[in-house]
Each structure stands twice: as structure tokens, then as C-alpha cells.
Amino acid sequence: MTDFKNFxxxxxxxxxxxxxxxxxxxxxxxxxxxxxxxxxLGFLSGSHLRSxxxxxxxxxxxxxxxxxxxxxxxxxxxxxxxxEWYEKLYSFLExxxxxxxxxxxxxxxxxxxxxxxxxxxxxxxxxLLSTDTPENDYLSQTITHKLYDSDTAAKIAQCMILGxxxxxxxxxxxxxxxxxxxxxxxxVSSVFHLMQKFGSKEEVKKRLxxxxxxxxxxxxxxxxxxxxxxxSFFNGFTVDQVKELTGMKGDIFNHSLAALxxxxxxxxxxxxxxxxxxxxxxxxxxxxxITHITNSQxxxxxxxxxxxxxxxxxxxxxxDDRKRYLKKRAFEIVADQTGQLLDPDVLTIVWAxxxxxxxxxxxITRDLRRFDALMKKTKxxxxxxxxxxxxxxxxxxxxxxxxxxxxxxxxPNMAVCVGYELTLSKRLKQASDIWLNNPRVPRExxxxxxxxxSMNGSVNFSTYDGWICEFADHGKNCFIVPSPNYAxxxxxxxxxxxxNKLYEILEKEILPTYYEDKDKWRKIVQKxxxxxxxxxxxxxxxxxxYELMYKG
Numbered sequence: 001m002t003d004f005k006n007f008x009x010x011x012x013x014x015x016x017x018x019x020x021x022x023x024x025x026x027x028x029x030x031x032x033x034x035x036x037x038x039x040x041l042g043f044l045s046g047s048h049l050r051s052x053x054x055x056x057x058x059x060x061x062x063x064x065x066x067x068x069x070x071x072x073x074x075x076x077x078x079x080x081x082x083x084e085w086y087e088k089l090y091s092f093l094e095x096x097x098x099x100x101x102x103x104x105x106x107x108x109x110x111x112x113x114x115x116x117x118x119x120x121x122x123x124x125x126x127x128l129l130s131t132d133t134p135e136n137d138y139l140s141q142t143i144t145h146k147l148y149d150s151d152t153a154a155k156i157a158q159c160m161i162l163g164x165x166x167x168x169x170x171x172x173x174x175x176x177x178x179x180x181x182x183x184x185x186x187x188v189s190s191v192f193h194l195m196q197k198f199g200s201k202e203e204v205k206k207r208l209x210x211x212x213x214x215x216x217x218x219x220x221x222x223x224x225x226x227x228x229x230x231x232s233f234f235n236g237f238t239v240d241q242v243k244e245l246t247g248m249k250g251d252i253f254n255h256s257l258a259a260l261x262x263x264x265x266x267x268x269x270x271x272x273x274x275x276x277x278x279x280x281x282x283x284x285x286x287x288x289x290i291t292h293i294t295n296s297q298x299x300x301x302x303x304x305x306x307x308x309x310x311x312x313x314x315x316x317x318x319x320d321d322r323k324r325y326l327k328k329r330a331f332e333i334v335a336d337q338t339g340q341l342l343d344p345d346v347l348t349i350v351w352a353x354x355x356x357x358x359x360x361x362x363x364i365t366r367d368l369r370r371f372d373a374l375m376k377k378t379k380x381x382x383x384x385x386x387x388x389x390x391x392x393x394x395x396x397x398x399x400x401x402x403x404x405x406x407x408x409x410x411x412p413n414m415a416v417c418v419g420y421e422l423t424l425s426k427r428l429k430q431a432s433d434i435w436l437n438n439p440r441v442p443r444e445x446x447x448x449x450x451x452x453x454s455m456n457g458s459v460n461f462s463t464y465d466g467w468i469c470e471f472a473d474h475g476k477n478c479f480i481v482p483s484p485n486y487a488x489x490x491x492x493x494x495x496x497x498x499x500n501k502l503y504e505i506l507e508k509e510i511l512p513t514y515y516e517d518k519d520k521w522r523k524i525v526q527k528x529x530x531x532x533x534x535x536x537x538x539x540x541x542x543x544x545x546y547e548l549m550y551k552g
Contacts, residue, residue: 002115004096007173009058009125009390010118016058019550021122022177023048024062024166024187024227026158027070027147029234029252031121032423035069035088036128039354040390040448041213042091043422045183047448051542052124054300055295060175060227062166062187064158065114070147073389073418079409080402081418085146092120093128098172098283099135102164104157104231109143110135111165113172121196122300127173130167150393156223156231157163159255160514162237163189169515171197182210182263185221185255191262192235195380201245201262209549210263211257213291215445220256229251247286260287265549268292270467294467295446297391299533304430308533311526319522325459325477329432333417334385335425338408340415342431347514350432350458352420355390355397358443362400363499364408364436370503375411387417387428423550425449425513427522429456434479434510437462438498441486451476457525461510465477467536477527479505 002010028034030049037043045061056375068085076082076416098113112133116126131143143157157310169188170177180190192202214220216287225239234242240407246258259265260281266288274292281287304326310319327344335341355361364384366369374382386404390397401416408414417424429435435453437460444466451467454460460478462468472478481501486494512522 002094002096002117004098004113004115004173006276007060007125007175007443009060011056014056017059017546019058019179019546020175020177021057021059021179021181021550022166022170022175022192023052023181023183024188025061025183026064026162028061028063029422030116030123030126031530032421033092034090034121035118035421036063036066036147038070038391040446041184043297043425043448044295044446046123047296047301047538048183048542048545049123049126050298050301051538053118053122055542055548057124057542059124061124061126062162062169063126063128064144064147064162065130065132066147067130067132067145070389073420075418079278079405079416081398083389085103087294090198095225096127097132097272098134098169100168100172102160103235104160105145105153105231106139107137107140109140109161111161111166111169113169122295127169127351129161129169131161141466148391152223153225156233159221160189160231160233163187163191164193166190167193167197180208181549182208182259182543184211184213185259188255188259188262189233189235191258192233192237195237196235204262205264208259208263210259211269211447212259212266212277212295213269214256215273215280215443217280220254222252222254225251225253227468240259240416254450255487257281257287260284260290263288266290267549269295270470272442272466272469273445276445286431292511293541293544293548294470294536296450296536296538297448297451297455298538299455302426302429302452303533304457307457308529312530316458316522318514319526320518323372326430326456329435330427334431336416337417337419338415340408342383342413342415343381345382345414346383346413347433347511348385348431349434349436349461350387350453351436351438352385352387352417353437353447354424355388355394355401358440358497360438361386361388362404362535363438363495364502365404366495366499367503374503374506375413377511380515381413382511383413383415385415385417385428385431387420387424389420389485399449424453426456429453429458432456432458432460433514434461438481438502439463440466440494440498441465441483445516448536451532451536454528457529459524460526461502461505471486471531472537473527473531474479475509476523477524477531479510481505
């Protein structure tokens with residue numbers, strides 16, 4: 001039986017990773033059956049915990065057990081997006097028996113803690129908090145029902161469960177970490193529990209580190225001081241005391257700025273994002289230097305090992321055969337969902353990730369005349385698959401998803417899939433020859449989906465943003481839209497430039513290489529595979545967090 005009253009990680013800790021760390025994240029994508037994530041932030045946290053386990057680091061995860069997950073993505077009668085919420089049941093989680101109360105909106109709310117043991121999915125220990133317990137009134141029970149609830153008060157309460165509730169759990173476990181790591185600012189309310197525990201900002205600062213994922217100031221979570229105070233967010237501190245502690249006057253509390261001012265160290269999630277973050281926060285005093293640790297993904301979980309074996313042994317025929325098999329297998333899922341039966345011998349482009357306006361899912365379709373000509377090519381045929389989950393109340397993103405669904409009805413070589421979670425993500429990476437990524441520069445903090453695409457024999461085709469800037473070698477391991485001076489362009493000009501370059505590179509470089517020079521194509525695929533494992537594998541990232549962020 002696990003001892004939850006004096007918890008220690010249940011494996012021998014490697015001496016270089018002995019610093020005791022608690023890693024707070026709103027979402028964790030550990031494995032397909034545990035649906036407590038929405039997108040990139042969760043994929044990153046999941047890979048981090050997997051690598052922490054592989055390296056035997058003294059780290060535990062703190063998250064929330066979302067009763068209905070993010071949402072289940074299904075379809076209306078006309079194939080358009082239909083969000084649905086189902087109760088999730090997990091026999092593999094252990095009830096710790098730990099129950100305690102925190103105050104939310106002046107009401108005591110019970111929190112129950114569940115445990116995901118490392119051996120279940122090969123990840124560092126993970127504790128998940130839930131308010132869905134009979135001791136609570138119905139409103140309190142619903143706090144941990146839906147990830148990123150659209151109601152403002154509910155979302156603030158969720159942040160409090162993660163922050164104050166998570167910090168309090170560590171006391172219940174008697175874990176007493178050397179480092180509290182906030183992965184994004186959702187858990188910043190933890191600092192108000194730690195202030196009560198350690199007595200001063202200086203003492204809290206010795207123990208807190210912060211990772212920001214937001215590349216623009218407007219994207220940071222902000223709320224009215226008085227609403228937060230009414231919700232008991234400040235855990236007994238008055239608004240005036242909090243303003244004094246955070247140096248934030250006025251009526252608005254900026255969660256990321258508070259996290260920065262309580263942290264001894266902070267980091268962005270790619271080299272470019274580190275630069276963008278330093279520039280973004282440079283006029284704010286009393287914040288730590290912002291370094292960068294580039295996000296990465298876990299080889300053991302994501303990579304197709306057979307492709308890597310054939311690449312290593314130089315068995316090119318077996319390599320090609322394996323990639324063809326992976327495509328064919330994935331196309332069965334696509335056909336099952338959409339009725340579109342794709343051809344494993346045709347160049348396949350996949351755009352799949354969270355639907356957000358700056359990621360421009362539909363960019364390639366914006367010039368319908370060119371898109372139609374591209375889709376009807378006979379000399380160099382192509383196939384395109386889209387997938388991804390828009391936030392259900394982001395009506396612009398939902399509308400883009402639905403436009404693509406309707407457009408796909410005109411083309412047998414175009415499909416739009418639903419249910420974009422870990423398993424479909426891996427299959428679509430295996431299905432793709434080209435992993436299309438065209439965010440509006442410089443809006444993508446990191447964007448890790450292309451890393452796992454490379455690990456499955458796909459070639460990145462991207463605008464020059466996020467992690468790609470550290471990886472790209474155009475025509476050697478990927479294809480890149482060259483960056484002009486975007487700062488001198490308005491949004492329409494930027495979109496038009498990127499669209500023209502996408503078509504130009506696709507038609508003049510990608511398609512001729514794929515169909516006329518198989519050896520060269522294979523070399524690009526394989527260089528991408530080796531380059532991505534060389535630097536963008538999450539063991540490197542987990543190691544860097546210990547070296548750059550957790551140690552003294």
C-alpha cells in the first residue's frame with residue numbers, strides 16, 4: 001500500500017535529480033484513457049512526466065481530475081462539430097483517502113485526491129484533485145467537471161483548486177518540495193497558501209519557478225481584484241496586501257505577472273519565445289530573468305520504433321514499406337470516420353492541432369481557385385486531412401472547422417476527422433508525409449506537434465515560429481516559409497504572403513521531390529527523424545529543468 005501520509009516517489013531517485021519538485025499543471029496528456037487535457041499544454045506536461053519517470057527524477061505532478069474532461073468531439077447530422085460531455089470513470093486511479101477543505105467564495109469546499117501510480121502509464125507520480133464529492137453542494141461539485149469552464153467564476157475556482165488546493169495537498173502528503181513549479185499561471189493562487197506557510201515573499205520566492213507559454217501580453221489571464229477577493233482567491237490576504245506583494249496597482253490582477261514576481265526563476269518554451277517574453281516583460285520591474293527551455297516530446301511514447309530501426313540499419317526498402325503500412329493503417333480510421341478512402345501512395349498533408357485563429361487551420365483553402373487546382377492535380381496528386389479541437393465556445397474556430405467539413409464534401413481526397421486526442425494524434429502523424437504548421441509569426445510560443453510528426457516519418461512544412469526556428473534546415477530536414485519583415489505588414493498582408501509562399505514551396509519543391517526523387521525525399525524524412533531526437537526529446541528538456549530551473 002502507498003503511504004500517502006509521508007509520500008515519497010516510489011522508485012530510487014537518481015542522485016543528480018534529488019531536488020524534490022512539485023509540478024502544477026491544469027492539464028496532463030499522459031495516455032489516451034485519461035482524458036484530462038485539451039491540447040499542447042497537456043501534451044507537454046505528459047511528456048515531461050514520462051521523462052521524469054525515465055530519468056528517475058524526484059518530481060510529482062499536481063493536476064485536476066476533470067469529470068467530463070475537456071469535451072468529446074462528435075458530429076451533428078451534417079457532419080459538423082458537436083461538443084458532448086460524458087462522465088469519465090477510471091478504475092486505474094487510486095483513491096488516496098485524503099480529503100481536506102479550502103475556502104472558495106467564502107464557502108468551505110471539500111477536495112479529494114486521487115493518485116496515478118508511475119507503473120500504470122510509465123510516468124512520474126501524478127495527483128489529481130476533485131471537488132466532485134457528496135460532502136459538497138452541487139455548485140462546488142461542478143468546479144472540477146469541465147476543463148476550462150467558460151464561466152468566469154468557475155474558471156477562477158478551478159485555478160484555486162489547482163493552486164491553493166494543490167499546495168495544500170503537498171502538506172497533507174508531507175511531501176514538502178524544494179521547488180514548486182507552475183507550468184503556466186493557472187496555479188498562481190498557490191503563492192497565497194505558501195505565504196501563510198512560509199511567512200514571507202522572500203521565503204516563497206526561494207522555492208517557486210514559473211514557465212510561461214504565452215507569447216503576447218493580451219493573452220495572459222487577468223481578473224478584477226475585487227472579484228478574486230470575493231472568490232477568496234487571496235486566501236486571507238486583503239486586496240491592499242496583495243497589491244503591495246505583487247506591485248500591481250489599479251483594479252486588475254495579472255496572473256502571469258504575479259507568478260513572475262513570486263518566482264526566483266522563469267522560462268519561455270522555445271528560444272524565440274524566450275526573446276519574445278523578455279521583450280514583452282522588459283518594462284516591468286521586480287521580475288526574474290526569463291530564460292528558455294524548449295518544449296520537447298517523449299520518444300518512447302511517440303516514436304515509431306520500427307522506422308528508427310530501419311533508418312539505423314539502412315534498410316531503405318523496409319523503411320518505405322513501414323511508412324506505407326503506417327499510412328494505410330491510419331487511413332482506415334479516416335475512412336471509418338469520414339467515408340473518404342485515401343491512397344497510401346499519394347503525398348498526404350495533415351494539419352492537426354488545437355483550432356485557434358492564429359494557427360490559421362484553413363489558410364491553404366483561402367484561395368479557392370488555387371486550392372481546387374491543387375486538389376485536382378493528376379501529375380502530382382495530394383491528399384489533405386484536418387483534425388483538432390476548437391474550444392467549444394470559440395465560435396470563430398468552430399466555424400472554420402465546419403467550413404472545412406463542408407469543403408471536404410467536394411473532394412474525395414480531403415477529410416476532416418473528429419476525436420483529436422492522443423491516439424488519433426499519433427495515427428495522423430503516421431499518416432502524414434507533410435505535417436503542415438502555419439501559425440501567424442510570432443504567435444506560436446513553441447508548438448510541439450511537429451516534433452512527434454518527425455518521430456513518425458513525416459516532414460515539417462512550417463512558418464518560421466516556435467521550436468521550428470531551432471530545428472529548421474530548409475530542404476534538408478523540413479520545408480520553411482521564409483520570414484520577411486512581418487512587423488512591417490498588416491495581418492492581411494502577412495496572411496497573403498504566407499499563403500503564396502505555401503503554394504510556391506509545395507508546387508515547386510515538395511511535390512516534385514516526393515514523386516521524382518524518392519531517395520532525396522527519404523533523406524529529408526530521416527534527417528528530420530534524427531535531428532528531432534537529437535535535441536527535441538523530452539529527456540533533454542526534463543534534464544534542463546533540473547539544471548537551469550530547480551537547482552538553487
